[in-house]
Amino acid sequence: MIALLTRDLRLAIRAGGGFGLGLAFFLILAVLVPLGVGPEPAVLAAIAPGVLWVGALLACLLSLDRIFALDWEDGSLDLLATAPIPLEGVVTVKAFAHWITTGLPLVLAAPVLGVLLNLPTGAFGWLVVSLLLGTPALSVIGTFGAALTVGLKRGGLLLSLLVLPLYIPTLVFGAELVARGAAGLPTQSALLLLAGITAGSVAILPFASAAVIRINLR
Amino acid sequence: MIALLTRDLRLAIRAGGGFGLGLAFFLILAVLVPLGVGPEPAVLAAIAPGVLWVGALLACLLSLDRIFALDWEDGSLDLLATAPIPLEGVVTVKAFAHWITTGLPLVLAAPVLGVLLNLPTGAFGWLVVSLLLGTPALSVIGTFGAALTVGLKRGGLLLSLLVLPLYIPTLVFGAELVARGAAGLPTQSALLLLAGITAGSVAILPFASAAVIRINLR
Amino acid sequence: MSVARGGVPLIAGLSLCLTAGQALILRGPNGCGKTTLLRTLAGLQPPLAGEIDLPPDAVAYAAHADGLKATLSVRENLAFWAAVYGGGDVGAAMGRMNLSGLSDRAALNLSAGQKRRLGLARLLVTGRPVWMLDEPTVSLDAASVALFADVVRGHLAAGGMALIATHIDLGLPEAQVLDLTPFKARRPAPGQGGGFDEAFL
Amino acid sequence: MSVARGGVPLIAGLSLCLTAGQALILRGPNGCGKTTLLRTLAGLQPPLAGEIDLPPDAVAYAAHADGLKATLSVRENLAFWAAVYGGGDVGAAMGRMNLSGLSDRAALNLSAGQKRRLGLARLLVTGRPVWMLDEPTVSLDAASVALFADVVRGHLAAGGMALIATHIDLGLPEAQVLDLTPFKARRPAPGQGGGFDEAFL
């Protein structure tokens, strides 16, 4: 399992492997939105929490199809499925590797992008906390989506379509948490709900993902 | 060339081919942004032109890597390069097919999504016009980016990184055109600039793309 | 045992038995179901009828595709599989398949035959007793085919088993050959039950 | 002529000449540069030295990969290439390669050998005189190899040419065989110029 994790991380940092590119996408979105919406600081500050969360979500989403599709295409997934590690473990490791290469950089970069979008000063802490709590759920849910579409030839956008509705609760509570933090409102319930979603997905979804992969390989 | 166009369109509408998924992404973004940003109509109306244009741009972007990567992986691109049609023609047809499967549906769907985002009534016409003028440029520029990254193993997000800065002028003029239309300001200069970018890209970039593919196949 | 692909039964009434040290070569025309049979035996898809009496963790399966990561080097590719299967000797496997000179080359930059040799070297690091190989010698030159035959012989001598689907002569005269043509699934007599979507008929 | 791959010269001092109706089989161990040579001759990469006296629109190239679209049917795949090359007869090509029974099956659901037959049927619809084939008979069964040999013979009889890289016996005894081993590029003597990155040494 550790071998799988190091292999996935190594593949990610090799040329074209996708590491840091989710981050670049996040950055670029933070640049594009003001360019599209216009430069008024007040408008930007109002939409900053939502835009940052939507950006994090899309950055995750875009890297999802790498989780299994590459392994499926070159036959590694068949071989992994017959290897002596449980498929649930494989799935969990893959989700974890996805989080390390995508979610974690987003968490670290978010404050910088907050500056670009005129995020109110009080909200920076909440932004980091909400992303730290929420991005693992994005990775685990995304892994499930990737598992669902693995057999389908380049399910790339189909995958987005399947996963996005699943992402909505995480997005709503995450963005709400930041917005409340920015406005100085109580944040406890949003915090608890976000943590609950993450804990639940991490505990249950790997089993669903493994089952779905077994079906897809058949 | 027509055979290539029909083949690409046929592939796109087959299962998992990507047709309609760019559209779905656009729709989902229009849903996510209000969820992330919050429901105030005034804020939404202010950001609607920008968000719709950013959404159209991302929907294009996400489908770019299909333009050449699939043909490269299964060896068709080698065969096309040795076939009796000029590579410039292949590239143009590919960009056109991308526009038909991605850009055109976006143009048609945009007014509906404008309603979701409280776009001011006067701006709907401008939204359609700006997308109709701007999306061909997005496809052609995107084809160039896809050609640049075709040899690289899954350049997916690298592709985004390369293409997004190239998209910025189109985005700015397009969104500005809609915003000015919505505010009743003069639109002529934005309109001309947008049309100029599209005409220039369509005239010149196919040569660059073909050159780049030849280099990549080497 | 019967197997099916895409809802169509392909092979019916087959029964196989391998003992330690034995190799069985599957033959049959293109599309007769060799790949499907091997995937079923490796536990990747359920049989249509019948049962497989084989612990799934005894099998090392090598498919048409080699499962190589283009950006990893030869050594890294092998080391990964060695770690997954609990640590075979990577250096020895590379030596056996004549890959030592290429150990730091990215798999992307190998020729077709070199890729294939790397795919086969993976078997050596699995330490599994039953090898299921789908056309292992595709794109190999004569010297590499002989090398491969040696490796299989070594595996058999160590008590292993091998089930190999191929069209080419492997240079393993001692192996049994099974032609799958007679086991082609036929349309079952009405009312008799061929096991396939019976409920709808 | 010399060719290189990844900045490394592979073959040097080779000169080839094919006349109408002639087939040449390239042989050589794995990784000696057959694929690279064929790609160079097909005009996909420039030669390191020397020149190719061959109109690029005379060549039909078939690589290790078949260039099939998984979601298109057999007929659609062929019809596309026929249209690109200006309209060969799709039905006849399918008949020749024994694919008629599969004409509406998606390429995704073909077996390895059936895919390969489809890749070869593409050659028949190109109408090009020079065929360059990279291991065309990989995963074909004996009957299909014979079929393929017939097709090549037909092509030669019609005045075509064929350049075939392979490790397997093709059943074409009349073809000339060229072993590439003696043309392996060697390290040039110091100061003599091997054509590659000289300026940096």
Next chain:
Amino acid sequence: MSSFWEYANPRRFMRTTDWLLPVAAGVALVVTAIGLIWGFFFTPDDFRQGSTVKIIFLHVPSALMAINAWIMMLVASLIWVVRRHHVSALAAKAAAPVGLVMTMIALFTGAVWGQPMWGTWWAWDPRLTSFLILFLFYLGYIALWSAIDDPDTGADLTAVLCLVGTVFALLSRYAAFFWSQGLHQGASLSLQPGTRVDWAYKAPLYVSMTGFALIFVALVLAGTRTEIRARRMKALVARERMA
């Protein structure tokens, strides 16, 4: 009499830079040190901006070099495309990270300056925006180089990217000015009469600009030498393997 193009021969280039690089580096350090020390410690405080004005001695030179580095990459790419001199392709490759760092310094010092002056770290001013876009172009260029194995392919592809990118970077700059009116100063160092900056600032500013330009040259020379050595290593290894 040797022509300029002979320096496109890697060996010749290495031999010349053997002595040129230390000289350039030494002069660059001295000039920059003079400019910065003069600027920081021997100029009066501005009556409105206080001592924060002194950031200008880092900000303006780095901003200028950020743009000039891209121009140099463009020229080098053109030379590669037209005359296929390896050294010029490698010089373009070596210039990119330096340009990127210059862009980052300009952005960072601008942000530090913006905090006291405009009350915000960042504003969507057209100058700032076009700089951010330039930053993205640098990132893309470097990412493309690093994603390609074969050096000549990489040189070709990045050269095309550089050419196309330049056109779009200019368009973006125009778009940014079309899109918003800014807070940022205009070009006050222009030669037109009525210059707004006092000579007390201007002289050290010129010195540190020269210093930054020399630092850029020295870094690009050093980078190019590294790239040439890497290429040479690769060629030698390949040769060894053939034996």
